[in-house]
Amino acid sequence: MRILLVMDPFIPVPPEHYGGIERVIYDIACQYVKMGHQVTIVAGPNSKSPDRLIIYGENGSLSPSINFKILTDVFFILQKEIRQHDVVHNFGRLLFLLPFLKNSIRKVQTYMRYVDQKNIEWLDKLRPVNLTYTAVSDAVVNTGKTRRSNWVTIYNCAPIAQFRFKKDVPADSYLAFLGRIERCKGLHSAIKVALLSKRKLIIAGNISDLEHEKTYFEQEIKPLIDGDQITYIGPVDNVQKNEFLGNASALLTPVEWFEPFPIIIPEAYACGTPVLGFNNGGIAEGIDEAITGFISTNVNEMAEQVKKVSRLDRHACRLKAEISYSDINIANDYLHVYELDI
Incomplete structure (x- = not known):
């Protein structure tokens, strides 16, 4: 199969640190190539591909907007490449597919965020051909x-x-927080959980480049970082995540927004580390209650759950990662979508 993977041009594929969608694209592309498929990745500067790569756009921030030039660039790329592929899988903006709705090629639009249903209803009226979300x-x-x-x-x-996989860690090992440091990710709540449960918390992730989020870090987070009970180590890559996640007693995800489904859940499970999360968005779908972690609704509940983390089976976490969230299995899940009759 000839597969065309499309992404917004603002974060490289794969990202070194932040960038969930871009990481997934690269991981499934690598699996496709191993399976014998042809893959073309359309992405921004400094991107890589295990097969073919088309670069477009310019380096941008983490909160960019799509402009006319970007739409034009993608249009001409897709207009040429669609003829040479069997499926176009768009992880970028839905607008990218708009000129090709009546094209017979199989089209897949993937969402890793809350969806504006009005956009889907509007597109429904155009009666797209061979489109799966x-x-x-x-x-x-x-x-x-x-x-x-x-x-x-x-x-x-x-x-x-x-x-x-780290099958054993000390019962009093540190708690981990991994993610972009923005208020919606709930780092302030993770710190409260650590203080209430009298456990160490190690924080990893990049500080947002948004001004109000920088203020959040400087005024509400930084004063609580003492280098002893609460420690911040900065961004980490996949190699560093092995040690960081693998040696943690649990990963805390006390998000305060509609969290679609964070990649840190599969990553933690792959190391054998259970996850404690607030019941927002898709978080609860990734946690088998009292098996791979615990679901809560507030700081006090999560602090109480920290006391029960040592009862969880780290083998069950690793097995969950292998069965439900491995790059091999997810790549196959997408291949099945490419082959659907609709």
């Missing part, structure tokens, strides 16, 4: 699904072979 959780699917549209849930993946 996928989303990374049932929660996201439910935000976008309409009577006419076809949706499939496919979760985010992790390259399991790159993560080492």
Whole structure:
């Protein structure tokens, strides 16, 4: 099969640190190539591909906007490449597919965020041909699904072979927080959980480049970092994640927004590390209660759950990663969508 993978041009594929969608694209592309498929990745500067690569756009921030030049560039790329491929899988803006809705090529639009259902309803009226939507959780699917549209849930993946399973850690080992440092990710709540449970918390992730989020870090987070109970180590790559996640007693995800489905859940499980999360968005879909972690609704509940983390089976976490979230299995899930009769 000849597969065309399309992404917004603002973050390289794969990203060194932040960038969930871009990481998934690269992971499934690598699996496609191993399976014998031909893959073309259309992405921004400094991107890589295990097969063929088309670069477009310019380096941007983490909160960019799509302009006319970007839309024009993508249009001409797709106009040429569609003839040479069997499927176009768009992880970028839905607008990228608009000129090709009546083209007979199989089209897949993947969402890793809350969906504006009005956009889907509007597109329904145009009666697109061979278009399937996928989303990374049932929660996201439910935000976008309409009577006419076809949706499939496919979760985010992790390259399991790159993560080492750590079967045992000390009962009092540190708690981990991994993610972009923005208020919606709930780092302030993770710190409260650590303080309430009298456990160490190690924080990893990049500080947002948005001014109000920088203020959040400087005024509300930084004063609580003492280098002892609360430590910040900066961004980490996949190699560093092995040690960081693998040696943690649990990963905390006390998000305060509609979290679609964070890649940190499969990554933590791949290391054998359970996850404690607030019940927002698709978080609960990734946690088998009292098996691979615990679901809560507030800081006090999560702090109480920290006391029970040592009862969880780290083998069950690794098995969950291998069965539900491996790059091999998720790549196959997408291949099945490419082959659907609709």
